[in-house]
Amino acid sequence: MDTLSEAAQLLLLAAQDLNLPTLRSILKSQSPNVQDPTTLQTPLHLAILACKGQSTNRPTNGASNGTTSPTSNGTSSIPNITDELSLPPLLKAEKILPLLLQNGAIWNSLDTNNETPGCIANRLKLTSLYDIMVDAGVRAELLFGSLGDYMTLGGDDSEEEEEDDVEEVMDTDEVVDTTDIQKDDKGVLEDGEEVPELVPTERTALEKAGEEDIPVTSEEYLSSNLEIDDDKILDQDKNGVMMSWETSIMSQTVSLLLPPPSTNPKILNIGFGMGIIDSLFQSHQPSSHHIIEAHPQIIQKLASHPISTTPGVVIHAGRWQDVLPKLVDEGTITFDAIYFDTFAEDYSQLKLFFTEYVISLLEPNGHFGFFNGLGADRQIAYDVYKKVVEIDLLEAGLETEWHEVAVDSKKMEGEGEWKGVRRKYWDLEKYWLPVCKFIG
Numbered sequence: 001m002d003t004l005s006e007a008a009q010l011l012l013l014a015a016q017d018l019n020l021p022t023l024r025s026i027l028k029s030q031s032p033n034v035q036d037p038t039t040l041q042t043p044l045h046l047a048i049l050a051c052k053g054q055s056t057n058r059p060t061n062g063a064s065n066g067t068t069s070p071t072s073n074g075t076s077s078i079p080n081i082t083d084e085l086s087l088p089p090l091l092k093a094e095k096i097l098p099l100l101l102q103n104g105a106i107w108n109s110l111d112t113n114n115e116t117p118g119c120i121a122n123r124l125k126l127t128s129l130y131d132i133m134v135d136a137g138v139r140a141e142l143l144f145g146s147l148g149d150y151m152t153l154g155g156d157d158s159e160e161e162e163e164d165d166v167e168e169v170m171d172t173d174e175v176v177d178t179t180d181i182q183k184d185d186k187g188v189l190e191d192g193e194e195v196p197e198l199v200p201t202e203r204t205a206l207e208k209a210g211e212e213d214i215p216v217t218s219e220e221y222l223s224s225n226l227e228i229d230d231d232k233i234l235d236q237d238k239n240g241v242m243m244s245w246e247t248s249i250m251s252q253t254v255s256l257l258l259p260p261p262s263t264n265p266k267i268l269n270i271g272f273g274m275g276i277i278d279s280l281f282q283s284h285q286p287s288s289h290h291i292i293e294a295h296p297q298i299i300q301k302l303a304s305h306p307i308s309t310t311p312g313v314v315i316h317a318g319r320w321q322d323v324l325p326k327l328v329d330e331g332t333i334t335f336d337a338i339y340f341d342t343f344a345e346d347y348s349q350l351k352l353f354f355t356e357y358v359i360s361l362l363e364p365n366g367h368f369g370f371f372n373g374l375g376a377d378r379q380i381a382y383d384v385y386k387k388v389v390e391i392d393l394l395e396a397g398l399e400t401e402w403h404e405v406a407v408d409s410k411k412m413e414g415e416g417e418w419k420g421v422r423r424k425y426w427d428l429e430k431y432w433l434p435v436c437k438f439i440g
């Protein structure tokens with residue numbers, strides 16, 4: 001077991017004691033990414049844990065919550081250490097977390113309970129601390145996105161090119177997490193320290209590689225054997241591709257993508273799966289209904305489904321990445337509703353889809369939606385990606401309206417819905433349903 005340096009031990013202790021002045025002075029020479037060798041907790045974990053039982057409400061008695069002493073002309077001066085030490089724990093932590101993050105603390109490191117600092121804040125209902133951790137995650141993920149590094153599959157960029165990119169981003173954003181950006185494609189820090197991955201895939205698909213679970217690639221999935229039942233589709237590693245409990249999400253999606261009056265709409269759907277959403281789209285009697293599906297077994301199933309012979313239905317057998325460039329080039333159709341729900345693809349593919357294709361194929365007053373399963377096996381990853389995708393959509397000229405859909409996760413526990421499924425790709429009580437349209 002690693003023995004920690006004296007400075008590292010002091011840092012952990014100061015975080016646990018919420019000792020802001022000490023932390024500030026140690027951080028001048030000590031990385032904040034030290035972990036307790038037994039619990040793997042970082043200073044972020046410890047500072048949040050130290051607030052257990054604290055109310056998130058701010059004091060209403062007018063007590064100072066500042067760490068600076070006002071000067072006679074009303075401007076603030078250097079922090080007053082006595083004031084800082086006497087602050088309520090939660091207010092101290094609200095200052096400590098940004099301090100650690102600005103010094104390069106990793107927002108998503110896992111302790112031995114498989115919890116990130118944000119997971120602890122969420123569990124302890126420390127809303128203000130949770131929000132700080134979500135925002136830190138959003139900054140880090142947006143930065144990775146600008147480096148094309150959302151996913152372990154890695155880009156073609158050389159390390160030098162990545163570093164150049166980093167410097168450019170750094171020039172425009174002073175509060176980015178500087179430790180995260182030293183991460184290489186494999187999630188290893190320059191000093192050899194491993195960082196955890198909360199890889200946001202639309203639907204989590206994992207396979208065993210030795211002792212470890214690693215994400216299934218799209219290529220592997222598309223050449224794998226599927227188990228197709230009435231209530232679910234599993235891949236050959238028993239990952240849930242699609243499950244019938246999602247029917248109510250699909251149904252609400254269709255109603256929101258096609259608000260009345262929508263007569264004979266033109267529809268594009270990516271990913272047939274169990275055909276749930278396509279059947280629901282059919283009830284709106286579309287004048288044109290394009291379906292793109294890439295898995296050979298699902299294509300076969302689709303070919304024998306009544307929908308395949310319905311007038312107006314056009315089936316494209318292939319990957320959307322191959323089909324859509326041709327459809328856009330032909331320039332003969334645009335759609336009132338576009339839906340995207342694939343499997344074993346990471347966030348970079350969803351982003352590619354809306355930045356390249358939705359803007360070319362959506363009618364000016366049309367609606368775009370997607371299965372919002374990014375990071376859905378962990379609340380903080382889900383909340384981070386909800387913000388990241390909204391920002392990226394806005395950059396692509398699309399505004400998003402979110403609709404809350406209750407998901408009865410508890411009811412699905414145990415021998416219920418997930419029986420025989422390798423891993424729950426959904427573990428939350430609330431689904432955020434996105435409806436996007438062009439800004440303006």
Ligand SMILES: C[S@@+](CC[C@H](N)C(=O)[O-])C[C@H]1O[C@@H](n2cnc3c(N)ncnc32)[C@H](O)[C@@H]1O
Pocket residue numbers: 203218241242250270271272273274275276277278292293294295298318319320321341342343344345
């Ligand atoms: C989760 S299912 C879709 C479920 C569907 N929304 C429903 O209501 O039943 C995902 C589907 O996307 C398909 N798919 C995965 N990658 C694809 C790609 N690159 N292009 C087209 N289809 C893809 C999968 O084979 C699968 O049928």
